[in-house]
Amino acid sequence: MDSFSRPILSIQGMRFGLSVAAMIIIFVCFTQAQQNAEQANLEGRVQDSQFKSVADALLELHTRNTGQILTAHADSQGKYSFAGLAAGTYSLRVIRSGYAATEISSVSLRAGESKTLDVTLVPQPTPAKDAAAGTPQFFDPPQFTVSGVTDTANAGGHGSDSVVRAQNNLAKEAAMLGKPAASGAPGNSSSAERALREGVIHNPQSFEANHRLGSFLIDNGKARDAIPYLQSAAKMNPTDYENSYDLTLAEAEAGNFDRARDEAQTLLAMHDTAELHHLLGNIDEHVGDPLSSVREYQRAAELEPSEAYLFDWGSELLAHHAPEPALEVFSRGNSLFPHSTRIRIGQGAAWFSTGAYDKAVRSICEASDESPNDPNPYLFLGMMQKGEITPSEEVIAHLRRWAKLEPDNAQANYYYALALLKSGTNLQNRNTDLEAESLLDRAVHLDSNFAAAALQLGVIHARKGDLKLAVSDYQKAIQADPRMEEAHYKLAQVYRQLGDTAKAKEQAGIYQQLAKESAANAERERHAMRQFVYTLRDQAAPQKP
Numbered sequence: 369m370d371s372f373s374r375p376i377l378s379i380q381g382m383r384f385g386l387s388v389a390a391m392i393i394i395f396v397c398f399t400q401a402q403q404n405a406e407q408a409n410l411e412g413r414v415q416d417s418q419f420k421s422v423a424d425a426l427l428e429l430h431t432r433n434t435g436q437i438l439t440a441h442a443d444s445q446g447k448y449s450f451a452g453l454a455a456g457t458y459s460l461r462v463i464r465s466g467y468a469a470t471e472i473s474s475v476s477l478r479a480g481e482s483k484t485l486d487v488t489l490v491p492q493p494t495p496a497k498d499a500a501a502g503t504p505q506f507f508d509p510p511q512f513t514v515s516g517v518t519d520t521a522n523a524g525g526h527g528s529d530s531v532v533r534a535q536n537n538l539a540k541e542a543a544m545l546g547k548p549a550a551s552g553a554p555g556n557s558s559s560a561e562r563a564l565r566e567g568v569i570h571n572p573q574s575f576e577a578n579h580r581l582g583s584f585l586i587d588n589g590k591a592r593d594a595i596p597y598l599q600s601a602a603k604m605n606p607t608d609y610e611n612s613y614d615l616t617l618a619e620a621e622a623g624n625f626d627r628a629r630d631e632a633q634t635l636l637a638m639h640d641t642a643e644l645h646h647l648l649g650n651i652d653e654h655v656g657d658p659l660s661s662v663r664e665y666q667r668a669a670e671l672e673p674s675e676a677y678l679f680d681w682g683s684e685l686l687a688h689h690a691p692e693p694a695l696e697v698f699s700r701g702n703s704l705f706p707h708s709t710r711i712r713i714g715q716g717a718a719w720f721s722t723g724a725y726d727k728a729v730r731s732i733c734e735a736s737d738e739s740p741n742d743p744n745p746y747l748f749l750g751m752m753q754k755g756e757i758t759p760s761e762e763v764i765a766h767l768r769r770w771a772k773l774e775p776d777n778a779q780a781n782y783y784y785a786l787a788l789l790k791s792g793t794n795l796q797n798r799n800t801d802l803e804a805e806s807l808l809d810r811a812v813h814l815d816s817n818f819a820a821a822a823l824q825l826g827v828i829h830a831r832k833g834d835l836k837l838a839v840s841d842y843q844k845a846i847q848a849d850p851r852m853e854e855a856h857y858k859l860a861q862v863y864r865q866l867g868d869t870a871k872a873k874e875q876a877g878i879y880q881q882l883a884k885e886s887a888a889n890a891e892r893e894r895h896a897m898r899q900f901v902y903t904l905r906d907q908a909a910p911q912k913p
């Protein structure tokens with residue numbers, strides 16, 4: 369029996385060994401798959417300023433924490449790739465003979481992320497070429513280079529999420545200062561328009577009559593109506609620059625961006641004007657090409673350093689998360705146009721985006737002192753408070769001045785009250801509490817749909833123990849803005865204190881759903897907005913002149 373038991377044990381041992389080996393193989397495969405899932409990839413294209421591929425460029429990817437350098441070469445199509453990267457922050461340096469070396473100082477990669485990053489190389493300047501080209505000398509060349517765009521999923525920011533949101537909001541509002549108000553509304557007739565139309569009816573072959581009517585219609589918000597008249601004028605005199613420009617502008621304002629872009633580029637080949645570059649920048653931004661847009665804005669400002677062109681250039685940089693370059697442009701604009709309120713505001717918004725709160729406040733307060741009756745600087749000082757930053761005495765003083773200058777302005781009362789509340793931090797100062805409550809009451813009285821003011825009233829009343837009054841305030845805020853997350857959250861808290869668990873649960877559920885939708889919308893917005901990739905020639909942030 370012993371002679372038969374040995375081979376049986378050997379077979380059992382073999383089976384056990386095979387099982388262990390299989391488990392090891394499965395574990396190794398699983399581990400490798402898990403590691404592959406956590407690895408990141410970086411790829412993109414190297415191109416020149418005309419968007420043509422640059423082949424054979426050397427790319428060096430530097431790992432910040434270990435100092436390791438990975439290299440790759442762009443192929444004949446300018447494409448490159450780095451695979452199997454660990455999550456982390458890298459710097460990318462691109463070198464090619466005949467071009468200035470370009471370095472992107474911060475490239476963030478998350479586990480499992482595949483990021484596309486296109487890099488634009490700028491030709492190495494030569495003194496003879498620059499002199500022959502007549503480079504505008506209105507100020508020193510910019511100390512930054514915008515070399516590409518990427519998504520804003522890892523855009524970062526200074527401080528908490530609320531601070532980052534406040535920075536983004538200030539950048540958007542600053543850009544809106546450059547948008548002119550509509551000068552007219554479609555469908556509104558006027559004696560001037562009737563006279564111009566009659567001129568075309570009586571003399572339809574007149575270039576002047578068609579052009580004047582088309583130009584008038586553009587100025588009065590009727591760009592689509594203007595197009596046929598400007599087209600008729602173009603047939604009569606195709607070489608007239610002013611009419612050709614107006615036709616391009618009309619196409620753009622009518623939403624025909626592809627046609628407008630083609631016409632602008634054709635016209636630009638014959639007339640290298642600042643207004644054409646600026647118009648093309650507007651068109652490029654609308655069609656989703658911010659990199660081309662910022663370069664057109666820059667060229668417009670170089671050819672004609674007007675307040676408007678400098679402001680739009682800086683605003684484009686700021687809107688696409690490039691605060692340091694924007695700060696340089698706004699600072700230069702401030703030295704050329706020291707009385708421009710919106711350039712000072714733009715400069716303040718840029719400082720705020722870099723995390724320099726004190727400098728941001730100083731810049732915007734200077735704008736307010738320059739034009740104390742202009743509400744825009746006060747609005748920006750008020751919006752800064754949404755970033756969970758305690759307002760300084762200077763901010764409070766300026767918002768107090770606004771409330772006194774415009775006692776019937778709901779926003780003036782609200783922002784001054786908010787500054788008082790944030791400076792008190794815990795509402796233990798009774799005088800501050802009473803003054804803020806009075807200001808908020810006035811704001812809600814002036815504007816019954818002012819949800820934010822009603823919300824703050826609820827906060828005050830809840831902390832004072834007036835829970836039923838707080839419920840009424842929060843309900844008013846929700847009625848004015850049903851999607852105000854914080855109002856539902858605060859109302860749920862008060863209901864819980866009152867012992868009404870059913871209503872508390874209902875409001876908490878609404879809050880959770882709104883918060884989820886808000887986060888999804890914010891994520892979509894971040895991916896829709898492209899972030900500029902830029903290099904500073906000197907690493908120090910530009911200082912105010």
